[in-house]
Amino acid sequence: MSEAKSLQVSIMGREFRVACPDDEQAGLLEAVDYLNKKMLEIRDAGKVIGIERIAIMAALNIAHEFLTTKIGGGFDMAEIKRRMNRMETVIDQAMSEQAKLF
Numbered sequence: 001m002s003e004a005k006s007l008q009v010s011i012m013g014r015e016f017r018v019a020c021p022d023d024e025q026a027g028l029l030e031a032v033d034y035l036n037k038k039m040l041e042i043r044d045a046g047k048v049i050g051i052e053r054i055a056i057m058a059a060l061n062i063a064h065e066f067l068t069t070k071i072g073g074g075f076d077m078a079e080i081k082r083r084m085n086r087m088e089t090v091i092d093q094a095m096s097e098q099a100k101l102f
Contacts, residue, residue, distance in 0.1 A: 011036050012043070012051065038062060056091055060084060 004019040009032045020028045038058040042048050048057050064084060 012039050012054070014051075035062070050095065053091070053095055057088070060087065 004021050006017050007020045007025060007028065009016050009018055009029070011032060018028065035058060038061060039054050042054050042057050042061075048054050064080065067080070
C-alpha cells in the first residue's frame with residue numbers, strides 16, 4: 001500500500017480534505033462522486049432540508065443499497081422499509097429539537 005496523501009474533494013459545494021493512499025484515489029473520487037450525486041438527488045427532490053438531514057438520508061439510502069446487494073433476496077424487504085421509516089422519524093425528531101437550539 002502506498003503512503004497516504006491529502007486529497008481535496010467537494011461534496012455539495014463544500015470542500016473536504018481526506019487522507020488517501022495514491023493507489024486508492026480513483027476509488028475515493030468515485031465514492032465522492034456517487035455520494036455527491038445521491039445528496040443532490042435528495043436535495044433536488046425538495047423533501048429534505050438541511051445538509052445534515054440530506055447527508056443522513058443519503059447514508060441510509062446507500063446503506064440500503066449495500067445491504068440489498070450484499071444479502072441478496074434473503075431478507076424481508078418490507079421489514080427493512082419499516083425500519084428505515086422508523087429511523088427517518090427518529091432522525092427528523094432529533095433534528096427538529098436541535099433546530100430549536102439555534
